Amino acid sequence: MTARPHDSPVRIVLADDEPLLRAGLRVVLEAEGTVEVVAEAADGAELLEAVRRHRPQVVLVDVQMPGVDGFAALRALSKEPDPPPAAVLTTFDLDGYVSEALRIGVQGFLLKDAEPAALVRAVLDLAAGGAVLDPRITARLLPRFVAGGTGPAPAQLDELTLRERQVLTQIASGHSNAAIGENLGLAEATVKKYVSAVLAKLGAQNRVQAALLAQGLGVG
Known part of the structure; x- marks a missing residue:
């Protein structure tokens, strides 16, 4: 992806099928002026269209969406030329999906109820090429990861x-x-x-x- 000017916000696409949640996340992410939500998507098809149109630097994706779900969108996104880094937005009752997202090759796992500052920092880290893991997801995933013999x-x-x-x-x-x-x-x-x-x-x-x-x- 093209490097952004030092003082320009990180451009992201936010995908979730709940309008109120998207609105809340948008307010949180844009509060400090370091992140700009250039497009929102209610399903995977809209996400792919938004990425192609806006060329964001980071994508935040919910897993459960109607039609083209988050996994299908992430698989398709990984085949796009120069795809942006993507993080999965999940909740504790959906953390079984993290293993599948890991296989797809996402760069981050975030909980929807994360502290605002942590969400913003995660987006900035993703844009810089880092990997982000909410500690609570890590704590739940590691026992399964080890027990499954994948470590x-x-x-x-x-x-x-x-x-x-x-x-x-x-x-x-x-x-x-x-x-x-x-x-x-x-x-x-x-x-x-x-x-x-x-x-x-x-x-x-x-x-x-x-x-x-x-x-x-x-x-x-």
């Missing part, structure tokens, strides 16, 4: 070099490549190489999976 063995963690473990810790905290580079004193291109190596060694498909795996192993 890495400690031996896989041992394969990481010291620097790769440092990068993994940064990934687990949701930092973007630019932020990791700043925190560790590395060029962003170098960070990208380390991130690729970490994902490969852990068998993770994306940063969110790596963050979950790291937290499951007590890293971070």
